[in-house]
Amino acid sequence: MAELLQILVSGLSAGAIYALAAVGFTLLWQASQTINFAQGEFVMLPAFFVLAGMTIFGLPLWAAILTALVLSLVVLGAMFKKLIVEPMLPHGTLPLVIATIALGILMKESVKEFYSAQGQPFPPLFPQHVINFFGASISIQDICNLVVAFAAIISLQLFLGRTRTGRAMQATAQDPRVAEILGVDVKKMVMYTFLINGALAAIASILISPVYLAKFSNGETLGMIAFIAAIVGGFNQIKGALLGGLLIGVIDNLAAVYVSAEYRTAIPLILLIVIIMVRPQGILGTPEGRTV
Amino acid sequence: MMKRNVLAGVSLTAMLMAGGAYADTVKIANISELSGAGAAAGTVWAHGVDLAVDEINEHGGILGMQVEMREYDSQTDPLQSRALVQKAIDEGAFALLGTVYSSSTVVNMLVAQQNGIPQFTASEAPSITQKGNPYIFRTNWGAQKGMPKIGAYMRDQLGVENVAVAWANTEFGKGGHDSFVEIVEEMGLKVVADVPSEQGQADFSADVLRIKNSGAEAVFIYLTQEEAARFLMEATKQGLEIPKIGDSVLTSEKVIELAGPAANGAKGHAALTIAADEPRVQEFAAKFTDRFGYSPDYNAMKGYIGAYTIKYATEMVGEVDSQKLADTVHGLCLDAEEYPGVLIDMCWDDTGEVSRESYMVEVVNGQEQVSEVLPAN
Amino acid sequence: MTALRLLFLVAFGLALFIAPLGQGNYIIYVLCSWLIFSISAMGLNLTLGYAGQISLAQAAFMGIGAYITALLTMAGVHWIVAVFCSIGASFVIGLVLGYPALRVQHHFLAFVTLAFTTLVFLVLRNEDWLTGGSLGLVGIPRPVFGPFDTMKQLPFYYFTVVCFLITAGVMAWMLHSPWGRAFKALRENPIRANSLGLNTTRMTLLAFAIGSAMGGLAGALQAPLVQFIEPGSFTLILSLKILLMVIVGGSGYFFGPILGAGLVVLLPEMLRFTDGYYLIIYALLVLVVMIFSPHGLIGLGQKLLSSFKPREERGDLKQGAQL
Numbered sequence A: 001m002a003e004l005l006q007i008l009v010s011g012l013s014a015g016a017i018y019a020l021a022a023v024g025f026t027l028l029w030q031a032s033q034t035i036n037f038a039q040g041e042f043v044m045l046p047a048f049f050v051l052a053g054m055t056i057f058g059l060p061l062w063a064a065i066l067t068a069l070v071l072s073l074v075v076l077g078a079m080f081k082k083l084i085v086e087p088m089l090p091h092g093t094l095p096l097v098i099a100t101i102a103l104g105i106l107m108k109e110s111v112k113e114f115y116s117a118q119g120q121p122f123p124p125l126f127p128q129h130v131i132n133f134f135g136a137s138i139s140i141q142d143i144c145n146l147v148v149a150f151a152a153i154i155s156l157q158l159f160l161g162r163t164r165t166g167r168a169m170q171a172t173a174q175d176p177r178v179a180e181i182l183g184v185d186v187k188k189m190v191m192y193t194f195l196i197n198g199a200l201a202a203i204a205s206i207l208i209s210p211v212y213l214a215k216f217s218n219g220e221t222l223g224m225i226a227f228i229a230a231i232v233g234g235f236n237q238i239k240g241a242l243l244g245g246l247l248i249g250v251i252d253n254l255a256a257v258y259v260s261a262e263y264r265t266a267i268p269l270i271l272l273i274v275i276i277m278v279r280p281q282g283i284l285g286t287p288e289g290r291t292v
Numbered sequence B: 001m002m003k004r005n006v007l008a009g010v011s012l013t014a015m016l017m018a019g020g021a022y023a024d025t026v027k028i029a030n031i032s033e034l035s036g037a038g039a040a041a042g043t044v045w046a047h048g049v050d051l052a053v054d055e056i057n058e059h060g061g062i063l064g065m066q067v068e069m070r071e072y073d074s075q076t077d078p079l080q081s082r083a084l085v086q087k088a089i090d091e092g093a094f095a096l097l098g099t100v101y102s103s104s105t106v107v108n109m110l111v112a113q114q115n116g117i118p119q120f121t122a123s124e125a126p127s128i129t130q131k132g133n134p135y136i137f138r139t140n141w142g143a144q145k146g147m148p149k150i151g152a153y154m155r156d157q158l159g160v161e162n163v164a165v166a167w168a169n170t171e172f173g174k175g176g177h178d179s180f181v182e183i184v185e186e187m188g189l190k191v192v193a194d195v196p197s198e199q200g201q202a203d204f205s206a207d208v209l210r211i212k213n214s215g216a217e218a219v220f221i222y223l224t225q226e227e228a229a230r231f232l233m234e235a236t237k238q239g240l241e242i243p244k245i246g247d248s249v250l251t252s253e254k255v256i257e258l259a260g261p262a263a264n265g266a267k268g269h270a271a272l273t274i275a276a277d278e279p280r281v282q283e284f285a286a287k288f289t290d291r292f293g294y295s296p297d298y299n300a301m302k303g304y305i306g307a308y309t310i311k312y313a314t315e316m317v318g319e320v321d322s323q324k325l326a327d328t329v330h331g332l333c334l335d336a337e338e339y340p341g342v343l344i345d346m347c348w349d350d351t352g353e354v355s356r357e358s359y360m361v362e363v364v365n366g367q368e369q370v371s372e373v374l375p376a377n
Numbered sequence C: 001m002t003a004l005r006l007l008f009l010v011a012f013g014l015a016l017f018i019a020p021l022g023q024g025n026y027i028i029y030v031l032c033s034w035l036i037f038s039i040s041a042m043g044l045n046l047t048l049g050y051a052g053q054i055s056l057a058q059a060a061f062m063g064i065g066a067y068i069t070a071l072l073t074m075a076g077v078h079w080i081v082a083v084f085c086s087i088g089a090s091f092v093i094g095l096v097l098g099y100p101a102l103r104v105q106h107h108f109l110a111f112v113t114l115a116f117t118t119l120v121f122l123v124l125r126n127e128d129w130l131t132g133g134s135l136g137l138v139g140i141p142r143p144v145f146g147p148f149d150t151m152k153q154l155p156f157y158y159f160t161v162v163c164f165l166i167t168a169g170v171m172a173w174m175l176h177s178p179w180g181r182a183f184k185a186l187r188e189n190p191i192r193a194n195s196l197g198l199n200t201t202r203m204t205l206l207a208f209a210i211g212s213a214m215g216g217l218a219g220a221l222q223a224p225l226v227q228f229i230e231p232g233s234f235t236l237i238l239s240l241k242i243l244l245m246v247i248v249g250g251s252g253y254f255f256g257p258i259l260g261a262g263l264v265v266l267l268p269e270m271l272r273f274t275d276g277y278y279l280i281i282y283a284l285l286v287l288v289v290m291i292f293s294p295h296g297l298i299g300l301g302q303k304l305l306s307s308f309k310p311r312e313e314r315g316d317l318k319q320g321a322q323l
Helices: A002-032 A039-055 A061-091 A093-114 A140-162 A164-174 A176-181 A186-212 A216-233 A238-259 A266-278 B009-018 B039-058 B078-090 B102-115 B126-130 B143-157 B171-186 B205-212 B225-237 B253-263 B279-292 B298-317 B322-329 C002-018 C025-050 C058-074 C079-104 C108-126 C153-176 C178-188 C190-195 C200-226 C236-249 C256-292 C296-306
Strands: A130-133 A136-139 B025-032 B066-073 B095-098 B119-121 B136-138 B162-168 B190-197 B218-222 B244-247 B267-270 B346-348 B358-364 B367-374
Touching: A002 A039, A002 A136, A002 A140, A002 A164, A002 A186, A002 A216, A002 A238, A002 B205, A039 A061, A039 A093, A039 A186, A039 A216, A061 A093, A061 A186, A061 C256, A093 A216, A093 C236, A093 C256, A136 A140, A140 A164, A140 A186, A140 A238, A164 A176, A164 A186, A176 A186, A186 B225, A216 A238, A216 A266, A216 C108, A238 A266, A238 B205, A266 C079, A266 C108, B025 B039, B025 B078, B025 B298, B039 B066, B039 B095, B039 B279, B039 B298, B066 B078, B078 B095, B078 B102, B078 C025, B078 C200, B095 B298, B102 B119, B102 B126, B102 B136, B102 B171, B119 B298, B126 B136, B126 B171, B143 B171, B143 B218, B143 B244, B143 B267, B143 B358, B162 B171, B162 B205, B171 B190, B171 B218, B190 B205, B205 B225, B218 B225, B225 B244, B225 B253, B253 B367, B279 B298, B298 B322, C002 C153, C025 C058, C025 C153, C025 C178, C025 C200, C025 C236, C025 C256, C058 C079, C058 C108, C058 C200, C058 C236, C079 C108, C079 C200, C108 C236, C153 C178, C153 C200, C178 C190, C178 C200, C190 C200, C236 C256, C236 C296, C256 C296
Parallel strands: B025 B066, B025 B095, B095 B119, B119 B136, B162 B190, B162 B218, B218 B244, B244 B267
Antiparallel strands: A130 A136, B267 B358, B358 B367
């Protein structure tokens, strides 16, 4: 029983962070049909903004985090949109897929060359004190991570559902042409989406790095997980991506303990294939009306 | 970023090669993992090599000839490494250094063998010296040689019966895992939890949980640096109190830096460690840190030793001859007093396997400390 | 135009035969791997450039082909038998994998094949009783055809050239057959093709399976070239690399993947003087090509050529005319 509880607790705290990456993934897909193969690297990079701020410019942690957040908005949000996505959108999904792959390599290699090829310790934001919860160990850090991740996703959901800008963004996602006719500034809405993705990536990065360490290659696994989580949960729903992230976190741990550690990564992939066969829109997704 | 000597193109080299009269340099190539998954280890190794080669050149080179070093990046891709070993040989290297990852070495050593070029590798997978390749030489002993010492330590010193093993499910981890399990079972220990993990795995909670609930009295950790640090942090969090034993990786500087206080108490069986109470090792560590801005680890020591071994053995032969070099290193013993570049006394047998004494190292208050010196086997 | 094309083909064929002469083993090895990746990329081009579906399973099919050939030839079966087993198995697996994925929706083949590639890697690594596990298989023999032994690098190169030319010939013949023309119709206007009574799903599935079979062939050539295979060589990264070859070269053009494979295989070599920075430069180059010429280098070439000619462009021929 304590074992199962431990799996659940560990799985959820990892899953919450996967969810942040997955939500950003679905946002970009909705707003601009961008399949971002660099999403994992988006989560890897902000941690290095923080580290560079601290070690090179001698900033205190909070200032470094703030700088990293701003940099993420500029680089991962605005510049990504302006320099890469925008010129390529008219040419369909494919060149953009390739471009994001190349971007991922660029980010990874740049960190490796200009910062370090080795993993780096990352200062914890929250106390690492461990609580015994009915036989399961959970650290304050895990709880805080869960809370921050949930808070970010819920406020995003509220923003999209309750505010004028949010609803305009949703309209843009559903049908940019109709939204344009209705007087929505489509370009601006798409830009907001990219900024939000940048911010989510930065939050995920700062939450995950104290536990998983900062390393240039961290994006490889993270990107894959975000991708699976998004598809399993529902590619066009934020709550779908949230569910997907949590689910993958828990399933990964369950598989490692009860099925086979050799095949632990296979289980989420099999789930992915089954979902595509049985319920292509994902668990919480709605069927898309917008194919040719 | 250190700039390497870029030579004036292949054609010029070919010309130099053709005209033997110009051969006033000795060509050595280093093929290592400068990018890709193995970049961290490969870069450190390459720095160790660079340090040694520059020292050798400063002190008159090999047999009075300057060493011309070429570096090749295998991108941690075995196929690429194979192609590059071929390229290095095409370009006239008479001895090779590298690669670090065993999955690359098992492939590219075939090319060196076909061409009769001796190769000094950092790889520790048991299989490498078991294939009867007369041109492959290790710079540190293979994993299989360390395991009996670790097994004996667990059984006799710690007095445990049930052990767990956490290992990286790659060629590196697999080789170590297989020989560990075989040897400790022979010794009468029981492996109660056998937990493989993925390359780059971030979440170790399930791994630690399985070991915790398995009734193991000690755990053998055979993971790469970042993964070992994540494992130790998770073990601390879940209160896994049993002794944690590993090889030189577990108690390395990097793991201590990454895992912080979670690394305390970890024990490693290391052949090469800068914690060794040897003035030559300390001097090497100081030079290395001074030049590259970080402290060296076992891979740096291996690279340094490898490059110096080529110098010493070639000077024993008295000429630049690949075949004679290989013949000489088989059965060679180098005394560190006389040959300071090898840092610690070492010997090669006729398969290219190495033996030297080793250390049990424990992390105490964030510092590596040698707790015991074990004799060579 | 046709005369020019013929001249080009003859020159290309001649260049293939002359290229390795007087070169070191390393260069010949690189040329072999260029041809092998060209075959694989041509297969993907069929799926991608003609049928418009992204497949990320090309690495997995290369792996399947390579392991089948390696295991069979190591057991004493001749390469020629092994290669047909590799091609056949890849084709059948392609059908089985593609059928449900293509039934559903637009981008789903990409997702299913992405998962498939990692699953194949896991099986290859974990089932070491068959595949040798993470240590791989060493010592794969190179084929001998009567007096012609491919053990040395140069004969192996010519052997690869022959396989490449046969594949390219079959591919050209397919594209010029009525079936191939139907394909082009499908690419240029799927709705119209559908209304003309073409079964688009079935054709796409067939294109994917044939493309996969070509991946299997490439694997069957790679195993004896490298004489060593391990699961880590056939991961998603390789799939992405092959995808890169097709797109950067120019998807939907016959010579696109060949050019792209050449670039991807040779460029790191050419950029090696830049030290550790070559991957960065490489990634930047890909980004630039994609931004300025999304139809790849051949597309760029054609654009430059046609800028000297009067323009006539139909709006409905433009790909993805959204936003």
